[in-house]
Structures are given as C-alpha cells and as structure tokens.
C-alpha cells in the first residue's frame with residue numbers, strides 16, 4: 678500500500694515534470710520576445726501577435742535590425758521570411774550568423790531587392806577567421822515577396838548547408854585538412870537587418886531606391902533553432918545526457934543524402950547566377966583551395 682502510493686506519487690511528479698518540460702519547449706519553439714532583441718532602427722523593428730511575428734522596416738532616415746539573445750556553436754536553424762514586396766530595388770534584407778571581432782566567422786543569406794516583377798537575388802557567403810570572398814548567388818524558383826518561405830542553415834562541425842524550403846542550395850564543407858578555416862570555434866549570434874544599399878545592390882548601383890514606396894517592410898515568423906547554445910564558455914550540447922542526444926542532435930553529424938545532392942544540383946544548374954568557385958578572372962593565381970573539394974561548387 679505504502680509503496681504503491683509512493684509509486685503513484687512518483688508517477689504524478691514525473692508526469693507533471695514532463696508536461697512542464699514539453700510546455701517550456703513549445704514556448705521556446707517560436708517567440709520573438711523570448712529569443713531576440715530589437716537592436717536598432719528606433720521603432721522601425723517590431724514584434725507583433727504575442728511574439729509570433731517580427732517586422733523590420735526601412736525608410737529614408739533609417740533601416741532596422743534585430744539579433745538573437747543566445748549565442749550558438751552549431752545549429753540547425755530555420756526562419757521564415759517574407760521579403761519587401763513591389764519595388765524593392767536598392768533594399769537589402771540580411772539574415773546571417775556572425776561572431777565578433779576582426780577574425781570573425783560569418784554565414785550569410787542576403788536578399789537583394791529589385792524593381793517590381795524582376796527577380797530578387799539571394800546572395801550567400803561564408804567567412805572563416807575574418808575572410809569571406811566565397812559568394813554564391815541564386816535566383817529563387819518562386820516570388821519571395823508573395824508569401825513566407827523557410828530559409829535554413831545547418832551548421833555542424835563537418836559542413837554548412839544552406840536550404841530554401843527544405844531544398845539545399847549550397848554546401849560549404851569543412852576543408853581544414855587543406856588549410857581552409859572553418860567556422861567551428863567562435864559562437865555566433867543570429868542577426869538580421871533591412872537597410873539601403875542602392876550604391877551597390879541593384880546592378881552595381883544603377884537602380885536607386887525609390888523612397889516614394891517607403892516604408893519598406895520585411896516579415897519574420899516561425900523561428901526554430903535546434904542548436905547548441907553557448908553560455909559562460911560551455912555548450913548546451915556537451916552537457917546533455919546520452920539518452921537525449923540521439924534523435925534531437927542527429928543534425929550534428931548530418932550529411933546530404935543522394936536525394937538532397939540531386940536537388941541541390943537541380944538548383945545550382947537552373948538558378949545559380951554566380952559562383953566564386955568558377956570565377957577564374959577574379960582569382961588569376963588559382964581558385965580558392967576549397968573549390969577543389971568535391972561538391973563545393
């Protein structure tokens with residue numbers, strides 16, 4: 678009797694704890710108040726709908742931006758974006774991971790606006806130890822201003838995979854074995870900003886931002902990070918018990934299967950408009966070493 682009631686008590690406590698844990702996890706799935714700080718733009722960045730939606734805006738006086746409260750060292754990070762519609766020429770929406778300092782690491786998505794009806798450019802780059810110059814640019818196979826689409830970064834110690842709506846568009850492999858720095862020692866925050874770059878973004882500055890269409894607005898929702906949070910010099914991933922690492926952290930060693938490889942090839946064949954790894958004019962002394970690594974281009 679005594680043992681059975683303590684068994685029940687223990688069960689109820691366990692049940693309560695697991696409900697508490699799952700409700701905490703649900704709450705942490707997407708709440709911009711909880712996960713991000715609005716960092717600049719003096720009222721032009723806003724969190725709406727109880728934390729479900731974030732908007733950035735840009736007018737002639739200023740753009741705006743936000744950053745994650747947490748720093749991450751590896752992650753599988755999704756965000757849905759809906760870009761500035763209509764005549765967005767000259768505007769750039771940057772969404773990226775970055776560490777601090779002169780030898781920083783950085784992983785970039787940048788969306789270069791365009792005249793109504795003309796395609797956005799999705800610009801990507803990877804910095805290791807302060808050095809970038811690894812641009813790849815794409816058109817998208819849909820209108821990124823008509824609806825929300827998911828932009829994802831899978832960042833683990835072996836590779837970085839950029840995906841759009843679950844389709845990989847770029848893989849940057851760890852090529853440290855041939856002397857190429859790979860982002861894996863510096864925790865990074867998530868940043869985003871909407872700003873005016875009409876001096877370079879649209880056909881090298883030929884098309885200027887039309888301020889009669891201001892304010893320009895980009896929207897964000899459904900942030901989801903399956904990531905190792907870095908805090909006080911320690912990673913949340915190493916402190917996890919072996920039982921909880923199995924499924925949740927599969928992304929930490931994930932690679933592309935053959936289906937993903939095929940889909941990435943399809944995107945690169947049909948939508949890639951610039952690849953530093955084929956720009957021999959730019960690198961007369963020879964292409965960067967990582968370009969020789971299979972599937973880099």
Ligand SMILES: *[C@@H]1O[C@H](CO)[C@@H](O)[C@H](O)[C@H]1NC(C)=O
Pocket residue numbers: 789790791792795796797798878879880
């Ligand atoms: C804008 O549209 C033009 C015409 O289709 C295209 O050449 C250009 O790459 C597009 N993107 C930008 C950012 O200029």
